[in-house]
Amino acid sequence: MESPPRVVRSLAIVEGKLLLRHPAMIAGVALSLLIAWRVAVIPGGELDLRRYSIEVVLFVVPLGWTAMIAANSAALRARRHGVTELFDSLPTLPASRTLGHVLAAVVVAPVALAFVVGEIVVSIAVASTTHGSVVPAEFASAAFIAVGGAVVGVAVARWLPHPIFVLAAIAATVAIELALADSPVISPVRWLAFWIASLGAGLAEFDVRPSVWHLVWLAAATTIMGVVAVARNGMNRSLAAVAVAAFVVAGLSGFVQTRSIPHEQAGELARLLTEPEEHQTCERDSAVTFCAYPEHADRMVQWRQVVGAVLAKVPGEQPHLLVSERVPTRASTSACGQQPYPDTLPAEIGDRLEGVDLWPVDGAVHPSVFEDSMPCGGTRLDGLFTAVQTGAWAVGLPPTPADEDDRCVADGQARSAIALWLGVQAVRTGPDHLRRVVSNTPVDSDGRLHFSAVDQSGSGPWAWSDPPQWGVRWHRDDVSAALALATVPVTEVGELLAEHWAELRTPSTSTGRLLELADLDASDRSLPAGGSAGAACP
Amino acid sequence: MSWFPPSATAVLALALVGSRTVFWADRGGASDALLLEVVMVILAAGAGFALDDPAEPTIEASPIPRADRWSLRVGIAALAWGSSWVTALIVAAHWSGPLPVSDLTVEAVGWMGLALSAASIAGGPAASPTLLVAFVARPLLPDDLDLLGMPGSPEWAAIRLHWLVVIVCTVAVFVFSGRDPARRRWTIGT
Numbered sequence: 015m016e017s018p019p020r021v022v023r024s025l026a027i028v029e030g031k032l033l034l035r036h037p038a039m040i041a042g043v044a045l046s047l048l049i050a051w052r053v054a055v056i057p058g059g060e061l062d063l064r065r066y067s068i069e070v071v072l073f074v075v076p077l078g079w080t081a082m083i084a085a086n087s088a089a090l091r092a093r094r095h096g097v098t099e100l101f102d103s104l105p106t107l108p109a110s111r112t113l114g115h116v117l118a119a120v121v122v123a124p125v126a127l128a129f130v131v132g133e134i135v136v137s138i139a140v141a142s143t144t145h146g147s148v149v150p151a152e153f154a155s156a157a158f159i160a161v162g163g164a165v166v167g168v169a170v171a172r173w174l175p176h177p178i179f180v181l182a183a184i185a186a187t188v189a190i191e192l193a194l195a196d197s198p199v200i201s202p203v204r205w206l207a208f209w210i211a212s213l214g215a216g217l218a219e220f221d222v223r224p225s226v227w228h229l230v231w232l233a234a235a236t237t238i239m240g241v242v243a244v245a246r247n248g249m250n251r252s253l254a255a256v257a258v259a260a261f262v263v264a265g266l267s268g269f270v271q272t273r274s275i276p277h278e279q280a281g282e283l284a285r286l287l288t289e290p291e292e293h294q295t296c297e298r299d300s301a302v303t304f305c306a307y308p309e310h311a312d313r314m315v316q317w318r319q320v321v322g323a324v325l326a327k328v329p330g331e332q333p334h335l336l337v338s339e340r341v342p343t344r345a346s347t348s349a350c351g352q353q354p355y356p357d358t359l360p361a362e363i364g365d366r367l368e369g370v371d372l373w374p375v376d377g378a379v380h381p382s383v384f385e386d387s388m389p390c391g392g393t394r395l396d397g398l399f400t401a402v403q404t405g406a407w408a409v410g411l412p413p414t415p416a417d418e419d420d421r422c423v424a425d426g427q428a429r430s431a432i433a434l435w436l437g438v439q440a441v442r443t444g445p446d447h448l449r450r451v452v453s454n455t456p457v458d459s460d461g462r463l464h465f466s467a468v469d470q471s472g473s474g475p476w477a478w479s480d481p482p483q484w485g486v487r488w489h490r491d492d493v494s495a496a497l498a499l500a501t502v503p504v505t506e507v508g509e510l511l512a513e514h515w516a517e518l519r520t521p522s523t524s525t526g527r528l529l530e531l532a533d534l535d536a537s538d539r540s541l542p543a544g545g546s547a548g549a550a551c552p
Numbered sequence: 553m554s555w556f557p558p559s560a561t562a563v564l565a566l567a568l569v570g571s572r573t574v575f576w577a578d579r580g581g582a583s584d585a586l587l588l589e590v591v592m593v594i595l596a597a598g599a600g601f602a603l604d605d606p607a608e609p610t611i612e613a614s615p616i617p618r619a620d621r622w623s624l625r626v627g628i629a630a631l632a633w634g635s636s637w638v639t640a641l642i643v644a645a646h647w648s649g650p651l652p653v654s655d656l657t658v659e660a661v662g663w664m665g666l667a668l669s670a671a672s673i674a675g676g677p678a679a680s681p682t683l684l685v686a687f688v689a690r691p692l693l694p695d696d697l698d699l700l701g702m703p704g705s706p707e708w709a710a711i712r713l714h715w716l717v718v719i720v721c722t723v724a725v726f727v728f729s730g731r732d733p734a735r736r737r738w739t740i741g742t
Contacts, residue, residue, distance in 0.1 A: 041685050048689065048692055053692075079684055087677060178560050181683075182594075185564065
């Protein structure tokens with residue numbers, strides 16, 4: 015005998031209302047709002063809507079956990095109040111009660127959706143500029159994650175009827191997520207996790223996301239957990255049919271999601287890096303050609319600004335300069351560590367780049383596909399890295415690293431300090447930005463800035479996730495000299511450069527000589543003579 | 553006292569610590585520290601059930617004060633918690649090398665204090681959500697109330713002080729909640 019559907023419906027409505035009023039749910043909403051307020055909304059910042067549609071779902075995860083606790087608590091109510099035997103004697107069957115709890119979980123969906131939509135709207139309102147477009151298929155997964163959490167809470171309560179197990183269930187979801195989605199290798203298997211971060215490869219094209227199929231996968235997995243909960247009280251024919259259907263859909267969506275990127279598509283994506291000139295849009299003027307991938311075309315405004323400001327201070331005629339966007343030699347891991355750039359790509363694309371030199375020595379300035387900022391998406395540096403690259407180009411130093419991350423040394427050379435000064439003076443609050451970079455960067459035994467993630471824990475202040483793409487390993491004393499030079503009026507330094515340009519850009523001219531010409535005290539600086547250990551810059 | 557929650561959480565916590573070498577072997581110090589913190593939270597959640605007593609309404613009228621009954625329960629739970637924590641540290645020391653045991657234990661006691669204070673107000677099931685909310689909300693605290701950091705880091709001295717404050721506060725809440733209903737000058741509800 016089964017309880018009539020209207021009984022289940024009534025139970026679901028009542029339990030749904032109770033679920034929404036549960037203290038754990040209220041705490042979950044408050045917690046998600048707090049996280050979103052503190053972490054997500056950046057007034058005046060730039061907002062990539064495609065990426066944000068993905069990331070905003072992460073803020074719903076605490077809500078999913080607390081929904082799990084609330085639903086678990088609701089499903090254990092009879093046991094907690096010692097009325098299990100009384101419930102058993104009532105006409106409504108235990109399976110119907112469980113089904114009522116499972117269906118009640120659906121009320122969490124509108125809460126989660128309202129949260130993410132509200133979050134996106136607020137973020138758009140406070141952002142200075144937005145890129146791309148909102149992807150509903152991405153943020154809709156918030157609803158499934160929250161509902162799935164509640165259904166898991168009910169299933170755990172039915173099979174392991176003690177509130178302590180809900181904590182184990184939360185730990186299990188975290189473990190599953192980390193095991194599947196946080197692998198160092200970008201594998202399609204990650205799509206079997208609950209939430210999948212966008213790839214940190216700098217270009218949206220590489221982030222091939224089967225978003226709709228992932229929604230189907232989450233829906234099927236939630237249904238399976240609902241079946242598991244109800245099945246505790248016995249299987250009947252309709253429940254078995256739902257189970258079979260859910261498993262078929264889960265199998266199908268799981269298979270489609272985890273297929274490798276097709277051969278041709280992987281080849282086309284790899285060509286974005288091997289033949290950038292074929293895929294970039296360019297703007298050319300008399301002195302400079304700027305090229306960027308289409309999704310970053312608006313960055314050319316900033317490049318034009320800082321490159322122009324550098325070139326304006328460089329005396330004499332300069333050859334035509336190419337400023338083209340390029341992937342960095344090293345990029346951030348998901349934990350804000352550092353890894354070779356090809357490791358940030360799906361394996362199918364990374365395999366095609368083996369043996370290909372993505373960073374040829376071409377003498378051009380190459381802004382990174384990642385914006386110039388402090389580690390782990392920290393303070394924006396307003397194009398400082400690009401400006402210093404341009405300064406290096408102007409004085410004849412390599413603007414960017416070669417091969418996999420080869421950087422040369424030019425210790426104690428006046429042109430090093432000039433390159434840094436040219437970069438610093440071209441950027442608003444440039445000296446402050448450079449000081450910030452230096453204070454976050456360790457110095458090696460030779461006194462040079464070292465942008466590796468030397469803190470193995472990955473949590474220290476020296477973990478550069480996206481290191482500056484500079485071709486020179488600057489000596490700290492040359493950096494100090496550039497900062498000292500920045501205290502002198504720009505016009506005076508400009509005149510000094512104009513007068514002594516040929517001498518100052520010669521490798522044999524020391525930083526001490528530069529400071530002497532600028533009437534700055536070089537006596538308290540232990541300036542290196544130049545040419546110490548390391549490959550010398552040409 | 554039910555031994556089930558502390559036993560279950562001890563098994564879970566030790567399984568997590570033990571599985572590190574299998575699943576998380578290639579991860580760094582930050583992940584290891586996070587893993588140990590998760591272990592602390594899980595063990596604390598188990599200890600939170602120590603105050604649950606189905607006979608509480610019956611024995612409320614007995615001459616033994618609630619504070620004495622709770623102290624006894626917490627003492628027994630602390631023994632179970634302590635043995636699980638020491639075992640977890642021994643296992644963790646195998647993969648991480650020497651550990652700052654006293655610093656980690658201060659934090660672990662802080663988590664247990666949070667669990668017990670939540671349980672003293674709303675029962676054992678309230679401990680897990682309280683710990684979860686605290687764990688997730690911790691990175692959102694202002695810098696001068698920071699509870700997030702690795703032992704040995706430059707900020708740890710301040711963080712340890714914050715944890716000691718947490719311990720003192722949770723003990724105060726626990727003592728306040730542990731007064732006998734008859735001795736209370738006011739009560740919430742009926």
